Amino acid sequence: MKKLLKKLSETYGPSGREDRIRDVITGELQGFCDEIFTDKMGNLIAVKKGTAAKIMVAAHMDEIGVIVTYIDKKGFLRFSNVGGVSPYILLGQRVRFENGTVGTVGMEKIKDSKEISLEKLYLDIGAKDREEAERFVKVGDIAVYDREAVFANNRMIGKAMDDRCGCAVLIRALQELGQTDNEIYAVFTTQEEVGLRGARTSSYHLNPDIGLAIDVTTVGDTPKAEKMAVALGKGAAIKVKDASVISHPKIKALLTELAERNDIPYQFEVLTAGGTDAGAIHLTREGIPSGVISVPCRYVHTPGEMIDLADAANACRLLKAFLETPHSELQQIYSCSAL
Amino acid sequence: MLLLKLSEADGVSGNEGKVRALLKEELASATDDIWTDTLGNLFARKGKGKKPRVMVAAHMDEVGLMVVGYEKSGLLKVTKVGSVDDRVLVSKPVLVGEKCLPGVIGAKAIHLQKPGERRNILEIENLYVDIGATSKEEAAELVNIGDYVAFAAKPHEIGNNCLAGKAFDDRAGCAVVAELLKEDFPLELTAVFMVQEEVGLRGSLVAAHAVHPDFALVIEGTTANDVAGVKDTGYVTKLGCGPAITIMDSSFITQKKVLNLLVNTAEKHGIPYQIRQLTTAGTDAGAISRAHEGIPAAVLSVPCRYIHSPASIINLDDYKNTLRLAKAFLVAIAEGGLSFEETAEKIK
Secondary structure: OHHHHHHHHHOOOEOOOOHHHHHHHHHHHOOOOOEEEEOOOOOEEEEEOOOOOEEEEEEEOOEOEEEEEEEOOOOEEEEEEEOOOOHHHHOOOEEEEOOOOEEEEEEOOOOOHHHOOHHHEEEEOOOOOHHHHHHHOOOOOEEEEOOOOEEEOOEEEEOOHHHHHHHHHHHHHHHHOOOOOOEEEEEEEOOOOOOOHHHHHHHHHHOOOEEEEEEEEOOOOOOOOOOOOOOOOOOEEEEEEOOOOEOOHHHHHHHHHHHHHOOOOEEEEEOOOOOOOHHHHOOOOOOOOEEEEEEEEEOOOOOOEEEEHHHHHHHHHHHHHHHOOOHHHHHHHHOOOOO | OHHHHHHHOOOEOOOOHHHHHHHHHHHOOOOOEEEEOOOOOEEEEEOOOOOOEEEEEEEOOEOEEEEEEEOOOOOEEEEEEOOOOHHHOOOOEEEEOOOOEEEEEEOOOHHHOOHHHHHOOOOHHHOEEEOOOOOHHHHHHHOOOOOEEEEOOOOEEEOOOEEEEOOHHHHHHHHHHHHHHHOOOOOEEEEEEEOOOOOOOHHHHHHHHHHOOOEEEEEEEEEOOOOOOOOHHHOOOOOOOOOEEOOEEOOEEOOHHHHHHHHHHHHHOOOOOEEOOOOOOOOHHHHHHOOOOOOOEEEEEEEEEOOOOOOEEEEHHHHHHHHHHHHHHHHHHHOOOOOHHHHOOEOO
16 A cells, blocks of 8 residues: 555646546556446446446546646746645745646745735746746646655555555455455546546446445644544544535445444544545535545645545455445445335 | 527527527538427537547637526516626616517616715616516516526627627627538538537536547637727737737647648638637637646637627628638638647657
8 A cells, every 4th residue: 555655646736637647547457347447527437347236436546736827928837726825825936837837835025924926926847937847847837746645654644545545455455355246436536636536437428326435535634633533543534525525324324234243443523624536425416325434534635735645554354345236236326215 | 690690599508499490491402410408408420420520619609697586677687697897887778588579778877876886886786777677576477586687789790891799709709600510621620619618618528528539629709909098918819910829828738730821721821810819718728728738729710899799899801710720620620730649659
């Protein structure tokens, strides 16, 4: 998990430009699924064929970034955000474009730190003038944080743990999956950070019986953090609710029971802001019962996102247990009975 | 010129009938296959059965107001339909209801405003529409609650090569799409004129579902902010610099291969273009791209100054070049520039 997660974290892949990360994940899945393809929105779909319940598991490949909107005469680049990027976090950061061009984030002179906004920031790629800058970067190119993933005790710090950590969990689960008759669609979705877009179209396409998302969640265990009962290292988080979805009660119950039965440490997650792919999946077509397994993550949407590898391993165990659940048990979740 | 007729017609979101009638008449001879759906979207198709199946789309609706009540004095209380800037409303002539009664948007005269009031923006709650009625009863006889109020503005040429008027967002797009349908392309082309974009991409959502094309090209009117007091970093687009290509907005990100084909087509044919700087605001491409299993799309826009106002300005060369680029782009698609089968091809 360690090496895989480091590789995924360091790979380039902002919303709408997921080609590279998709290639890396495709490589990891070779030999572990019956079929693998991409769809029109760029989602990567790996299928493990079966005859029982159709389960879609989504982990998003994309990460937040900055998109160039203007290049001035002196070669400085103005930019806008792709997904939730804070100007306070960006200041002084190093960012990297798909072609490897590196830049640093500078700021106009301001009187008060409260004035910091994206409009006051710019990217400096070391170009002398516009002409030189345009040889490396064009308006519309997207850069992501340039950050090496490192280990600290049993924890990992780096960019894009949201949601490469979920991707790693899903890849490992597929690689280590035991015997099951369920048909499994592992979907590495695009454009989650800009509005759950890839999950919406892929769930329409696949029309599964059950939807599950694997994503990170924020925590409440840091100094003066917002009150929240999720902590790093305390196990996989079973989502109850966020701003996009209320987990299907039977999926939440099954996940809880599986965790108890298999001695997998778990915690319940109630996230007051933010959403995940399950938000789009559960409202697809006539509605798809959906739930979420989360990996707790500190400092979400910064280049220093921190996760605990034990939490990721436990999320993976819980996911495998869910995917191996017998058909009869899963059917109780999604079969509609006439009154 | 079709664009002039389209711009002058009133068609606030949900009330697009006049614009639809104009387009129907214009396109009746260009195609046999023309129909509307339950939401009011207008569809016109050519080359049925050919591949690939491409949808070109523009929205018919414009921003405006709606009557919500009467004052004792006969003045009309109104609310906004779509994103209208309160500051552009005061003293503008308008047309009210199906009969297009002339009216003006009124407010307290400057002499009567207290110093504090002068500093504040007059918001919609403090504005009203005056149709010359002298009592509530008289107003109620002429106008119903729920009647639409549209800006009254006859488009006219301005300067050497510009048009001033209302609703170029998105009647300029409607005119481009109508012109495209008159041409012949070796593909199945469905032109869609959509309703209710300004209130939340509603027409496009169902239209894309019904057409289910391989690809969708949306033609829009977009903000040109190349005006006094704005630095060039904030222009969004510039008048006279060609059609604007969207890379990202709040609803949509253009796929790289689509973007490359658009840019390469423009360069190959020597058609000027610009990249839209802004990454916020949404277009119908957002709704279309998320229909079914996902539909690849692109957005081309005619830059428009003072958008969402009755005195917006477009450059006619930009309009013509948008049409040129759209044509060349459709030809490039027909020639296999985007291989739709490959996108969903099985890797293994």
